[in-house]
Amino acid sequence: MSNAPRLTALDALHRSLGATMTDFAGWDMPLRYASERDEHNAVRTQAGLFDLSHMGEITVTGPQAVDLLNYALVGNIGSVSAGRARYTMICQEDGGILDDLIVYRLADTEYMVVANAGNAQVVLDALTARADGFDAVVRDDRDAYALIAVQGPESPGILKSVTAADLDGLKYYAGLPGTVAGVPALIARTGYTGEDGFELFVAPGDAEKLWQALTEAGAPVGLIPCGLSCRDTLRLEAGMPLYGHELTTALTPFDAGLGRVVKFEKTSHGDDFVGHDALAAAAAKAETAPPRKLVGLIAEGRRVPRAGYPVVDADGTVIGEVTSGAPSPTLGKPIAMAYVDAAHAAPGTAGVGVDIRGKAEPYEVVALPFYKRQK
């Protein structure tokens, strides 16, 4: 097996645009095209265009597809109607998070599971193993799709100009098949930026045509190509977790403050699912003896917290750890997400700091998210 990074269908285009590329989960992806701050601000105020073809698509079909997903995942997939999507997780038997996922119900007995690039193989293997005994087929569709996202307040207008699909009828966390710029696409109203936006799953051979059409349609209203660097600051401001940072196999969804994604009562396949007992115990523990909480931190100074930096109290005692940190273009200050001992996790807790390379810098504890769009 080659160690060379995988290239998306848009690789040549990114290079012609002068992108700075980066290795991400084995893929060579655009980090930024010019200024990541300009790209971030374009998504907040106008629109940005992303190549997300590294995401891992897995199709699950068959009469018992929904039963398999209810057994394999922590959510109640039985309550997702055709044309809708659900944010969910796949856990180990011990409750540890293997990945966070979006599941799209494409048809009555057809679902598309979208996994993080770095976890796609793990998710595929787990779904395949868990499918044993179910009348369902798990198919690796990673090579079947390119994924292009258009995100930002101008994105509905941009997309409308290149598709006849009913976007007004397409709600947040819904998806429908359609044609965009002459290209067959699954049009989903999902994203990872905290803005309105769309994710378009298309055949790799159609990706360049779609990218060019969206670029032309969006240019007059300020759409620019955007890399993974601004995607990270956008999701951080929106308080969205990133696998490997806020989510790991060492944490349950309850530890991550996302216990709401776990449904102990499911509308098919009884209530048994992988991780059930461990997660029931985690839910009880979260009620009585809360573990560290995921909080937001806003810097009073200008030095930027990074993943792994200790969170400290006024005495310098370690009370937590930063999981993600970056300068926030929207707030104009450094921000972070961190797991902090429950006693120090309330918004406004005094004396909380981050040890930035040996010096404690003062931080304000806030509830997530840092940014919420005006609807």
Next chain:
Amino acid sequence: MSNPQQLRYSKEHEWLSVAEDGVSTVGITEHAANALGDVVFVQLPEVGDTVTAGETCGELESTKSVSDLYSPVTGEIVEANQDAVDDPSLVNSAPFEGGWLFKVRITEEPKDLLSADEYTEFSGS
């Protein structure tokens, strides 16, 4: 991009101007600024500080990372660029001009610095 011919360069990607009255200006190269991405915070040595060639004397934070700032020369700081502290984007937009970082009175003849052509070859850009 092109690296100005009249400057000298360190392998830590700083540039050093020709000394006038024993004082040289120091900044980071365009290659380094591009590699960092948007610089959001600049911490510089203070006037009167002594800096040593090849040793850290400050830091530059960008969206994705923090990098140490190395002095390319030994000497005493006579000025720090407050404009770059107030607006770190100057380091990206004008690394060889308005984004300069500090001025240093040289106390030891600089060694191991590269010419513009040598630095271009070393950095690959």
